[in-house]
Amino acid sequence: MGQHSCCNQQKVKRGLWSPEEDEKLIRFITTHGYGCWSEVPEKAGLQRCGKSCRLRWINYLRPDIRRGKFTPEEEKLIINLHNVVGNKWAHIASHLPGRTDNEIKNYWNSWIKKKINRKLSSANMTTRQSTTTTTSANVDQAHLDYGYNNPTHLSFLSQDMSTNNIKQPIQEPIFSSSSTLFMLDTSGSVLEGQNGDCIAQTEYFNDSMWQMNKNQIPELPSQVLNFSTNNGIYSGYLPPLMENLEGIVEGQSCHLNNEEGRDECLIQKQHVFNEWAVDQTASQQCPNYLFWDDEQQQVQVVGEEMVGASSSNMGPMLSSYPTAL
DNA sequence: AAGCTAGTCAACCGCCCTCGG
DNA sequence: TCCGAGGGCGGTTGACTAGCT
DSSP, X not given: OOOOGGGXXXXXXXXXXXXXXXXXXXXXHHHHOOSOGGGHHHHHTOOSOHHHHHHXXXXXXXXXXXXXXXXXXXHHHHHHHHXXXXXXXXXXXXXXXXXOHHHHHHHHHHXXXXXXXXXXXXXXXXXXXXXXXXXXXXXXXXXXXXXXXXXXXXXXXXXXXXXXXXXXXXXXXXXXXXXXXXXXXXXXXXXXXXXXXXXXXXXXXXXXXXXXXXXXXXXXXXXXXXXXXXXXXXXXXXXXXXXXXXXXXXXXXXXXXXXXXXXXXXXXXXXXXXXXXXXXXXXXXXXXXXXXXXTTTEEEEETSOOOEEEOOOOOOOBSOOOOXX
16 A cells, blocks of 8 residues: 655554644644645644644544534435535535535445445345346446435436446436426425426426426416425426527526516525536537536526526536436 | 444545646 | 646545444
8 A cells, every 4th residue: 555645754653643643733723724734743743644634634623613413404405415516525515514525425425325225125125026136236226216215306317326427317307308407406395296206396387488397287377487306406407498598697596588588487596505517418418408607607508509697606517417318 | 241243433545636846 | 848745535444333132
């Protein structure tokens, strides 16, 4: 096993930190700060490498650290964010004040194991009758399912969490349109699919835009559209007619207007984080999707003309968005 | 009480990126 | 442009612990 360049100059201590070491590090950081981590061990009188000091400080000693069990809200948020960004623990941690990427990663890995084991158990139960043994396919299926075994049932977002590889959808998308794919963070009530599953939360629907889905959505009461899901994320296909829409982002909302300037669609960004997330790779299969152009400060549709512009403070587009089309 | 197992979590490893010389 | 140092971060390991037999 190799060592870090910063850790091979002299003998460095490894393993658990003693209270004395913690005290030394705390005393040094609080009085001097940590301009250069590689200098911290020597100046603080520690026989550790700079990286080890940094890790100890960030993951354990810094004063704003928040310890203890994750609250249901935090758990929900982690699941939501993981659905969007995958194993970007630092990114996820940045949305949970006081939590570290390491803590979240550990939590998630425990959570995954539980979920996969549960799924495997049920998969084995069903395959036992068909004489199928526990195979990697079962594991894959468990992987596919576990992250989305939540009320939203957005199963067309299924993915292999360990690799972020795009997987084939395990059921048809709820909307048959092949037009714009988008994803954003919102929250709200419930949209039910044909089988009664909670697919997404919907508060407002534009009648014309969602006409084709009326058989799936019994009531389309209003003029604006507000997607959301129980887990705070909606992802799906926008209905057609996008080419004549313009978007205006106002704070937490994106208004998509038709040619007459009438609201066709209101997409609300209600909480959790500031990104719109769209899979860039999806453009090959779905050449017409919505994304936030950070440089242009505009809502863009790839493969079509620009849909809208805004001066909002929406965050950067995510280039990695785990989904399947 | 002892041994085993699964879960948790702190810490390390190694890769990658950025930046400055 | 190249190279090395430093730092960030995801993956992995292994010590510890609680619960079960």
